[in-house]
Every structure is written in C-alpha cells, then in structure tokens.
Amino acid sequence: MEKIVVKGVKQLKGEVDISSAKNSILPIIAATILCPEPIIIENAPRLEDVEVICRLLSELNCDVDISDISNKLIIDTKNMVEMDANEELMRKMRASFLIMGPMLARFGYCKLSLPGGCNIGSRPIDLHLKGFKLLGAEVKTDHGFVEVKAKKMVGSRIYLDFPSVGATENIIMASIFIDGVTIIENAAEEPEIWDLAQFLNKMGAKIEGAGFGKITITGVRSLKGTVYTPIYDRIEAGTFMIAAAITNSKIKINGINEEHLRPIIEKLKECGVNFSDYKNNSIIVDGTGTKNPVDIKTLPYPGFPTDMQAQMMSLLSVVKGVSVITETVFENRFMHVAELLRMGANIKIDGRTAIIEGIEKLTGCEVKATDLRAGAAMILSGLSAEGQTEISDIYHIDRGYVNIEEKFRRLGAEIYRVTV
Ligand code: EPZ
Numbered sequence: 001m002e003k004i005v006v007k008g009v010k011q012l013k014g015e016v017d018i019s020s021a022k023n024s025i026l027p028i029i030a031a032t033i034l035c036p037e038p039i040i041i042e043n044a045p046r047l048e049d050v051e052v053i054c055r056l057l058s059e060l061n062c063d064v065d066i067s068d069i070s071n072k073l074i075i076d077t078k079n080m081v082e083m084d085a086n087e088e089l090m091r092k093m094r095a096s097f098l099i100m101g102p103m104l105a106r107f108g109y110c111k112l113s114l115p116g117g118c119n120i121g122s123r124p125i126d127l128h129l130k131g132f133k134l135l136g137a138e139v140k141t142d143h144g145f146v147e148v149k150a151k152k153m154v155g156s157r158i159y160l161d162f163p164s165v166g167a168t169e170n171i172i173m174a175s176i177f178i179d180g181v182t183i184i185e186n187a188a189e190e191p192e193i194w195d196l197a198q199f200l201n202k203m204g205a206k207i208e209g210a211g212f213g214k215i216t217i218t219g220v221r222s223l224k225g226t227v228y229t230p231i232y233d234r235i236e237a238g239t240f241m242i243a244a245a246i247t248n249s250k251i252k253i254n255g256i257n258e259e260h261l262r263p264i265i266e267k268l269k270e271c272g273v274n275f276s277d278y279k280n281n282s283i284i285v286d287g288t289g290t291k292n293p294v295d296i297k298t299l300p301y302p303g304f305p306t307d308m309q310a311q312m313m314s315l316l317s318v319v320k321g322v323s324v325i326t327e328t329v330f331e332n333r334f335m336h337v338a339e340l341l342r343m344g345a346n347i348k349i350d351g352r353t354a355i356i357e358g359i360e361k362l363t364g365c366e367v368k369a370t371d372l373r374a375g376a377a378m379i380l381s382g383l384s385a386e387g388q389t390e391i392s393d394i395y396h397i398d399r400g401y402v403n404i405e406e407k408f409r410r411l412g413a414e415i416y417r418v419t420v
Contacts, residue, residue, distance in 0.1 A: 004391045004405055006382030007414035008364055011249045015282075016407050018237045018255025019045040022400045024195040024230040026095040027169045029053050029075065031196060032062075033102035034176055035203050036078040037225030044073040044230070045402035048395065052093045059086050080106075084145075087113040093399070094123055098166060101128075101173035104137055104148050111147040119371045121330040127167035131158045135174055135182065155180030155219065163188040163300045168215070169196055176205050178219040187215045190301040191260040195231045202226045232257055232281070235307045236401060238264040239376050242311045243408070245273045245287035246318065246384045251411060254282045263304045267312070270294050271319065293321030293358060298329050310336045310377035317345040318384055319358040326353045335370035336377050342367055343381055343389070364389035369396040376401060383413055 020043045030053065032039045044050060046066065054064045054073070060083065063076040082103060090096045090113040103110035115125065129139045129146065135158075137150035155178050160167055168188040173196075175182035187193070189211055197210030203223035209215045232255040241261075244251045245268060258265065258278050265275055271294045274286040293316065298306040306329035316323040317340055327333045334354055337347050342365050346357040364387035369375025375397035382389030391397075394417070397404060405415045 001392065001420055002394055003418050003420055004379065004394050004397070005416055005418055006364070006379055006389045006391070008383055008385040008387065008389065010247060010383055010413050012243060012247050012251050012383075012408075012411040012413060013249060014411050015252035015254055016240050016411055018232045018240070018253060019043070019402050020230040021192055021195065021233040022047055022049060023165070023190070023235075024192040025050055026053055027098050027173075027192065027196045028199050028228065028230060029057070029073070030098040030102055031173055031200055032057070032075040033077050033080065033099060033106055034173060034200070035223040035225060036080075038074060038076045039225050040227040041073040041075070042227065042229040043071050045071060047402055048399045049093050049095060052089055053096055056085055056089050056096050056099065059089070082107040082109055084111050085113070091116055094118060095166070097125060097128070098169055098173075100132075100146075100148060101170035104132060104150060104174045105153075105177050108151060109149045111145055114141065114144050114146055119335055120333040125167075127160050127162065127164045128170045131167060131171035131184075132174060134158050135171070135178065137174075153178045155182045157183045157185065159185045160187060162186075163213070165190050165193065168193055172196065172200070172207060172210070172215065172217055175217045176200065176220065176223070178217075180219060182217045182219075184215040184217075185213065187213055188300060189213060191231055191234060191257070199226075199228045199230075202228060231260065234260040234264070235305065235373070237261060238305070238308045239311050239380070239401075240407075241265070241268055241273065241285050242315050243380055243383060243411070244285040245271065245291065246315045246380050248288050250284065250286045250288055252282055252284050256281050256283045258283065263302055264308055267294060267296060267304055271315070291315070291319040293319050293323040295324045297326040300329065306330055306333060307373050309333060310374040311380055313337070313340065313347070313354065313356060314377040314380040316356045316358060317347065317381065318360070318362060321358055323356045323358065324353060325356065328352065333371070336374035339367040339370065339374070339378060340381060343385055361386050363387055366390045366392065369393045372396045372400040376404070379404065379408065379415065382415075383408070
C-alpha cells in the first residue's frame with residue numbers, strides 16, 4: 001500500500017504549474033465517441049481517472065494513444081462497437097457514466113452498469129435519465145444496469161431541478177445530432193461545461209449559452225476531428241492557493257484563469273490572502289499576512305465550489321476565531337472532519353454545517369484520504385502541522401492530482417510517497 005508522508009512546518013517558495021482540468025478532460029474524452037475521426041487532446045495529464053475512461057474506450061474497440069512525453073492523447077473512435085461497458089471500470093469511476101449520452105447519440109443504444117455512489121454522496125442519475133427520456137429515449141433500469149435506446153430522438157426543452165454538471169454534459173452530448181433544437185434550462189454553469197461546448201463546437205456542433213443557465217443545442221449531421229487543449233484545473237489552482245495561505249508563504253501559480261477562480265480568490269481575500277501580478281495566466285499568491293475566520297456556503301458555479309470545501313476547512317482549522325462551512329451540494333462531504341480532529345482540530349458538525357474554532361497548530365499523525373479533495377486537504381494540513389503526517393488511501397488523490405507530491409516538493413515541501 002502507498003502512503004504520502006508530509007513533514008511540517010514548512011514555508012513554500014517558488015512557482016507551480018497547474019495541469020489541465022480533470023473535470024474538463026473526462027467529458028471531452030467521452031465526447032470523442034461523437035466523432036469517428038482522429039482527435040488530439042493536448043496537455044492531458046496522466047491521471048488515474050483519465051486512464052480509466054481511456055481503458056473503457058479501448059474496451060469498446062477505440063484506438064487510444066496516451067503519449068507519455070507530451071501528455072498528448074490521440075483518440076480514434078472510428079471502429080467503436082456498442083456493447084455493455086466493463087462493469088468493474090464503470091464502478092471505478094462515476095464519470096464513466098458520461099459515455100451514455102454520446103453512445104445514445106451515435107448508436108441509438110447504450111447499456112451501462114449503474115455508477116453507484118461514493119463516499120461523498122449517493123450520486124443519483126435521475127436528471128440524466130429525465131433528459132434522455134425527454135429526448136425520446138426509452139430508459140430501463142434493472143439488475144444494477146441502465147439501458148437507453150431510441151430509434152428517433154426529438155429536440156426538447158429540459159429543465160434540470162438541480163444544475164447538475166454531469167446531467168448537463170450528458171444531455172448536451174445526447175442531443176448533438178438531433179434534428180431541431182434542444183434547450184437545457186437551469187443548466188450547470190461550471191467552466192468545464194463551457195470547455196466541453198468549445199470542444200464540440202470546434203468539431204462543428206452548434207451549442208450556444210454554455211457556461212450560463214440556459215443552453216441551446218441545434219442538431220448537426222456530423223462532427224469533424226480536431227486538436228484541443230482543455231482549460232486549466234481551477235480546483236488544483238485553488239488547492240495551491242490554500243497551500244500558500246496555510247504555510248504563510250508567497251508563491252507564483254502558473255495556469256490561472258482568474259474568472260474561473262473568482263469565488264475562491266474572493267473568499268481567500270476575505271480571509272487575508274493577497275493576490276497580485278495576474279498576467280499571462282499566472283498570479284502571485286501572498287499568504288504571509290494574518291488570516292481571518294470566514295463563513296462559506298458551497299454552491300453550484302459561480303458560487304464557492306464544493307470541490308474546495310475540504311481544503312478550506314484545513315486552512316480554517318488553524319485560523320484564530322470561529323468559521324462556519326455549509327455544504328449544500330453533496331449530502332456527505334464532511335468525512336475529512338474526523339481526520340482533522342485526529343490532528344487536533346476543533347470542529348463540530350451540525351447536519352450540513354461545520355463550525356470550526358481555529359487552533360494555534362495542528363499536530364501530524366496517521367490520517368486517511370476519504371475522497372479526492374479530502375486527500376488534498378490532508379496534505380495541506382500536514383504542511384502546516386507540527387511533526388509528520390502519514391496519509392493512506394492516496395489512490396483517491398491520484399484520481400485528480402498529477403504528481404502532487406512532486407509539485408509540492410518543487411515548492412520546498414518535505415513530502416514523499418512511500419510503499420508500506
Ligand atoms: C461533477 O460531479 C464533478 N465531477 C465533481 O467533482 C463536482 O464535485 C460536482 O460536479 C459538482 O460541482 C466531474 O466533473 C467528473 P452533479 P457530478 O451532477 O456531475 C445531484 C471532484 O472532486 N444530482 O453536479 O456528479 C447530486 O446528488 C469531483 O473532482 C441529482 O440529484 O455532480 C449532487 O447532490 C467530486 N441527480 C448534486 O446534484 C442527478 O441526476 C451535484 O451533482 C445528478 C446529480
């Protein structure tokens with residue numbers, strides 16, 4: 001089993017390069033199913049989740065080539081066959097469910113294992129299936145599988161009860177070739193939705209309004225191959241911003257889109273972190289000043305992202321005063337609290353609200369990564385804690401951060417991966 005070991009207390013210095021967004025690349029890879037011509041995705045980091053969805057496409061007879069050197073991903077789905085996707089892989093990563101929309105659009109049929117839940121919540125797919133039904137598909141769920149089929153799909157107006165990222169993406173992809181117009185109302189507005197639409201439009205799709213609450217898709221007959229570079233990972237960038245804050249350091253972060261990071265930057269400014277020199281997709285983050293307690297409510301974009309909640313809790317655990325975090329997006333995303341309590345944090349949970357009383361110093365100990373972002377939060381806590389922190393279950397972290405310990409080491413952190 002592998003662990004990440006972090007030695008605190010360490011100040012950071014220098015600069016870090018942010019990778020492309022995991023939550024863009026996954027739907028973009030799924031969307032290659034819509035185009036039987038070679039597609040090149042540049043700067044695609046070697047993340048566990050990227051490997052899983054690429055393995056899934058290979059199982060469906062697609063040619064997938066991940067070149068190590070330039071992080072270039074070449075995908076050709078020309079010879080793709082429709083068949084039941086590998087249940088084990090499906091369960092390994094929920095985002096694999098994003099192949100259902102494009103498979104339905106291309107083959108008029110798809111049968112997948114139900115994605116199941118994960119540590120942070122039950123992760124239902126009712127909004128995905130509602131969209132498919134309104135587009136004219138027949139949906140059947142039994143024995144742990146969901147099957148969709150449609151001879152002819154029709155453009156439709158689909159209102160999402162919740163601005164679900166995955167449902168918005170799946171419905172956009174399912175409607176690409178439908179004659180007429182499909183409208184998604186109360187759509188997710190995350191930058192990764194905009195990125196997926198940019199990618200599809202570059203291949204000849206007609207999508208308007210992506211990144212806003214109402215998206216209009218006008219059907220086209222086919223898509224052409226292209227070369228595409230996804231946006232930077234705003235959650236990875238936010239994680240390193242908090243690293244500067246929690247270690248009272250000043251660092252430069254390369255790979256920033258300030259607009260995508262607005263909710264995170266504004267909240268960190270309120271907490272006492274300073275930002276300067278935003279140019280050429282880089283920014284200086286100065287976390288050396290006094291920090292103030294802040295209140296956070298996670299919301300769909302452009303609200304404060306749920307994927308930054310655990311990392312902020314690590315920071316606020318060592319900020320003098322009382323901070324309050326309310327998690328409104330997922331029903332069980334406080335698993336990292338128990339791990340922070342082991343490090344000496346003073347946190348009380350009341351339903352979806354956590355009340356954090358900041359303490360002087362956390363102390364290092366053995367902790368678990370309970371989900372992808374909680375794992376990153378444990379690294380942040382370890383950087384600022386007295387002594388050594390050993391993080392297990394780090395497979396969670398590898399799903400969404402590429403070479404995270406390498407990136408922190410380059411900033412001067414004492415962090416390494418061990419096999420035990
Ligand atoms: C995406 O998950 C991200 N994953 C998540 O990032 C992120 O936390 C989430 O969006 C919210 O921003 C990827 O993009 C691969 P949702 P997704 O559908 O699409 C409810 C990370 O750490 N819901 O917007 O699964 C659901 O229960 C991961 O990188 C329904 O009720 O998120 C949840 O409460 C974690 N019915 C809320 O919506 C549905 O049919 C948000 O889910 C679908 C969702």
